[in-house]
Amino acid sequence: MIKSHQRSSKLFNKGPSLLSKLLLLTLVSIVLMGVDFRFHYLKNIRQTTNVLTKPFYAVLNLPSDLYDFTTQYFSNQSQLIHENETLKLDIDRLKADLQRLDFVDQENNQLKNLLEVKNARKFKTEAVSIIYSRFDPFSQKIIIDGGQNKNFQAGQPVIDALGLLGQISNVYPETSEVTLVIDKRMSVPIQIQRNGLRAITNGNGQNETISLSYLPNSVDVIKGDILKTSGIDTIYPEGIAVAEVLEIYNNPKLPFAKIICKPISAIRSHSHVLVVTPVNKIVNNLAPTKNDQKK
Amino acid sequence: MIRKNKSLIISLVIAAMMNLIHINIFNTDLTPDFILLTLIFWFFKNPNAVSISLFWFVGLVNDIFMGDLLGQYALTYASCYFIAQYFINKIMLNNKHQQLVYIFFIFLMAQIIMLIINVTHDLYYPGLSYYFQSITAVLIWHVLSKFKLFKLDR
Numbered sequence: 043m044i045k046s047h048q049r050s051s052k053l054f055n056k057g058p059s060l061l062s063k064l065l066l067l068t069l070v071s072i073v074l075m076g077v078d079f080r081f082h083y084l085k086n087i088r089q090t091t092n093v094l095t096k097p098f099y100a101v102l103n104l105p106s107d108l109y110d111f112t113t114q115y116f117s118n119q120s121q122l123i124h125e126n127e128t129l130k131l132d133i134d135r136l137k138a139d140l141q142r143l144d145f146v147d148q149e150n151n152q153l154k155n156l157l158e159v160k161n162a163r164k165f166k167t168e169a170v171s172i173i174y175s176r177f178d179p180f181s182q183k184i185i186i187d188g189g190q191n192k193n194f195q196a197g198q199p200v201i202d203a204l205g206l207l208g209q210i211s212n213v214y215p216e217t218s219e220v221t222l223v224i225d226k227r228m229s230v231p232i233q234i235q236r237n238g239l240r241a242i243t244n245g246n247g248q249n250e251t252i253s254l255s256y257l258p259n260s261v262d263v264i265k266g267d268i269l270k271t272s273g274i275d276t277i278y279p280e281g282i283a284v285a286e287v288l289e290i291y292n293n294p295k296l297p298f299a300k301i302i303c304k305p306i307s308a309i310r311s312h313s314h315v316l317v318v319t320p321v322n323k324i325v326n327n328l329a330p331t332k333n334d335q336k337k
Numbered sequence: 338m339i340r341k342n343k344s345l346i347i348s349l350v351i352a353a354m355m356n357l358i359h360i361n362i363f364n365t366d367l368t369p370d371f372i373l374l375t376l377i378f379w380f381f382k383n384p385n386a387v388s389i390s391l392f393w394f395v396g397l398v399n400d401i402f403m404g405d406l407l408g409q410y411a412l413t414y415a416s417c418y419f420i421a422q423y424f425i426n427k428i429m430l431n432n433k434h435q436q437l438v439y440i441f442f443i444f445l446m447a448q449i450i451m452l453i454i455n456v457t458h459d460l461y462y463p464g465l466s467y468y469f470q471s472i473t474a475v476l477i478w479h480v481l482s483k484f485k486l487f488k489l490d491r
Contacts, residue, residue: 060389060422067393067415074397074408079458084400084407091401098354174357179366179463179470180455181405226461247463249365310361 085212092214099173165279167201167316168192173217175310182225182247183211186315189218197277199318205283205306206230206271207315220315223284223305224250232284233272237262240272243284243303250309252285254301259292261299269303279318283307345386348375349395356403360473365466369474372399373417373447377440378478380421381428381489392418406458413450420446429489433482436489440478444471 058066078084170188188194190213198210200220208228212219221228228245232254239262243252257263267287273280285303292299352371360367376395379387396411404410424439431439448471456462481487 060419063389064415064419067389068412071393071408071412071415074411075406075454075458078407084404087401087407095402098350101354175359176403178403178405179467180451180459180461226459247461249464249466310359 088212089214092217165318165320167318169314169316171314172312176219180247181227182222182245182250184208184220184222186210186218186220186317187216188317189214189216191216192317194218194317194319199278199282201282201316201318202307202312202314204308205285206278207307207309209277210317218317222309223252223307224309229255230278230284231272231275232269234263235268235270236264239263240274241269243269246302250305251288252303252305254287254303255298257299257301258297259294259299261301263287263290263299263301265290268306342386345379348379351375353399353402365469367469367473369444369470369477370447373414373444374474374477376414377417377421377443378487380418381425384425387418389415389418406454409451409454412454413447416450417443417447433479437475437479441471441475444474447471 168188170186170192173185173187176183176185186200194210194213196210196213200207200210206223208220208222208225210218211221223230223243223245224247225245226247228243230243231240232243233240241254241257244255245252254263254269265287269284269287271278271280271282271284283306285305287301288304289302290299291301349372352375355371356368358368360369372395376387376392392414393411396414397408399410399414400407420443424443428436428439445468448468452462452467482489
């Protein structure tokens with residue numbers, strides 16, 4: 043015998059239950075994740091969708107652009123004169139520094155020639171603006187204005203006025219994705235400025251610090267040491283400031299020391315960055331030579 | 338259909354744009370998922386306007402633009418719909434402060450699902466500060482619920 047509530051449920055049957063819908067959608071999601079993890083087709087999808095998102099960024103940046111415009115328009119004359127004077131002084135100081143740097147660079151090249159060491163590679167920089175930071179607690183990435191249209195390539199370093207910011211990880215038609223040095227997947231070969239010790243940094247993710255990996259407890263590192271790129275990877279130019287040592291934990295029970303560093307570049311507080319491009323393209327340097335091919 | 342759900346679509350676009358603004362205090366990212374916040378709000382405000390498929394689809398679109406892995410937000414949002422459906426009577430019948438506890442639980446579950454997905458494919462645990470985003474979401478919910486526009490009373 044069929045009970046009345048059973049009859050009514052059949053009469054008003056609206057389709058599959060919520061649980062079965064959830065299970066189906068979960069299955070589809072897992073399949074999508076599995077296929078994307080294996081074949082990385084999300085990158086290809088983003089090549090086209092990134093063009094569609096451009097107007098959104100323009101709207102999003104509208105309040106800050108409007109604020110910048112109004113503050114610039116209404117800033118008083120004396121403030122402008124003062125700012126101009128400061129900038130002129132800065133330019134004079136930087137010009138003097140540049141002359142000295144050119145001389146030192148030339149001298150360095152001559153010495154390297156004498157020692158028959160290969161010349162240091164030359165780099166140029168291009169200023170681009172940051173469009174937005176990606177909302178994802180599991181990765182630390184920013185999107186910059188400029189991609190294939192500016193001939194950017196994945197792997198190019200990105201710096202600011204203070205130091206290394208990260209590396210371009212994906213290039214889209216008009217934008218590029220930069221993985222910051224604090225990202226967990228980011229490793230940078232560095233050299234400690236004080237003693238020339240070479241090491242590798244690893245990002246720590248959300249807490250915006252980086253750590254030095256695989257250094258023994260007896261290592262000569264002190265608080266306040268400056269870490270600079272060593273340049274041995276041929277990706278990062280030599281001598282770019284990366285981080286400052288913040289804390290050192292030596293635990294004799296562990297094989298390696300735990301060294302926490304704070305990035306020197308203003309990770310979150312800048313609107314423009316510099317993309318570093320080697321003058322003789324990276325691709326040429328990474329391409330196998332004739333001798334290598336013979337081997 | 339689009340005309341019917343005009344306010345829902347506009348609110349989702351605004352939420353997507355708000356997701357790009359980072360709330361960063363003491364080097365901790367406190368930005369909640371505004372898209373999920375909006376979806377959950379619409380779920381309680383007008384349950385007929387949303388469905389589990391819509392939650393999943395919005396998650397998939399979010400994955401295409403923001404996600405690291407296609408399907409992670411879709412799965413999270415669909416699961417959140419299921420959890421919210423389970424709590425709907427408790428939330429609508431209880432007082433404001435008790436509501437907040439359930440809302441916090443929904444966001445915490447969303448974070449845990451995201452964490453499981455990411456730990457599975459990436460073996461990375463972001464630390465305890467990761468859960469602060471659920472607290473921010475509840476605080477924003479509490480502040481917004483004081484305005485007439487965001488009141489849940491039907």
